[in-house]
Amino acid sequence: MATIPKIHFDNVGKIFGTGPNAFIALEKLNLDIADGEIVTVVGPSGCGKSTAMNIVAGLQEATSGQCLVDGKAVRGPGPDRGVIFQQYALFPWLTVRRNVEFGLKLQGLPVAERRSRAMHYIELVGLADFADALPKMLSGGMKQRCAIARAYAVNPSVLLMDEPFGALDALTRVRLQDQLLDTWSRDRRTVMFITHDVDEAVYLAHRVIVMAARPGRLQEIIEVDLPFPRNEDIRLSPEFTEIRNRVWHAVYTRKSKAA
Template sequence: MANATTTAKISVQDVRKTFQLKNKEFVALERVNLDIADNEFVTVVGPSGCGKSTLMNILGGLEEATAGQALVDGRNVSGPGPERGVIFQQYALFPWLTVRKNVEFGLKVAGVNAKDRRERAEHFIDMVGLGQFADALPKMLSGGMKQRCAIARAYAVNPSILLMDEPFGALDALTRVKLQEQLLDTWNREKRTVMFITHDVDEAVFLANRVVVMAARPGRIHEVIDVDLPYPRTEEVRLSPEFAELRNRVWHAVYHQ
């Protein structure tokens, strides 16, 4: 398991983010500090309006911090970059492209030749269990299959970091559990640094090395909780007393601040 005391892959240092709402300043984030180690899986939970997505957008280079800095590999984040794959709750697939062409898209933009594009796309399509649907259009896929396609597309460009904003939030419970297990299996094999936003406390504990609990008004880190559960995370782990104890601790931190 990754250790946060090692050199940080992601470092958030005194980040503040404000927005102007009419004639009033709204503070979305206030003095946020967080280090995430290489290959660490961190989940982020907290009440609505606590700035979870704003923090991820800053790390993804989609928004700028008002003060402080966000660093990746020791370099200031100044915009999107290929080392950071971003996956949102909305699948954002091109409806006119097949699964294979969607997964190849980022590689094509990067100038990868057709043969290598196809080989790499097929590897990740098979990895997420969509081999039989490589030539299907998104309209032929279920919600879970679309999200698996989005994950394969993110992995295909070989990012060292995955930023995931409630990617399973709109899925049914069974599909969600299956994708959680599949994501962890992929993470164990491929190894990436993952920051995963969720509103689901069970999901947060099941996936993570550490759970970051945020508080609102203004958005800030309330508590960071280590998850000392073994990988691979199985249904047996999910039903264990240790899991229940951690879940209750995170739940209390989120809803009884």
């Protein structure tokens, strides 16, 4: 019996506008993402990366085809999918703990249960000492960790991450990459992660999805045959370099030729 993919893009297309002003953001995207898999998505601006993720999240509707999660067509946002954007979108008047509790409160959980669950994920991302701090007291990396804890707290089976580390300094970015993989190793959630950073794409993923622009479409899928857990030795290995160069070539060399 065939295993149902966690996320299934079935000939998905997305067009913005009409007539001569129409823009094809996605064209005939067919892709399966397995349960517990980390997939990173790279490609030039305008290749439909964020559009594809927004369709999975239920924030946008496909113009053609359909997207399925656990075999069911996506009809809108749902608690089974947690979304993390580059901008942290924290409520500035709420503490870290109350920010993380927010989605649990909407779900109607009792106060004691949502506090317990929120603190579990706050500790998981290393913010226990800042649970009562307001966002203005946090660094950029700490704010992003708070956003990750908030997404995890509602217990989604899918994490959708749109360049979540893009605005951070290099050291913080590497630390959060390792923290993401450490958290994933404990719960094996499905992760779809958009990035412009080729090293990041290879380091995090089981597979790298390379998109091409005008119109946005799937160009190549590159397997990342590197062991977990990953660390600095992996980053410095010749195997990592080989895969990174292949992804770099797929994204940038072909982009230059197309231009």
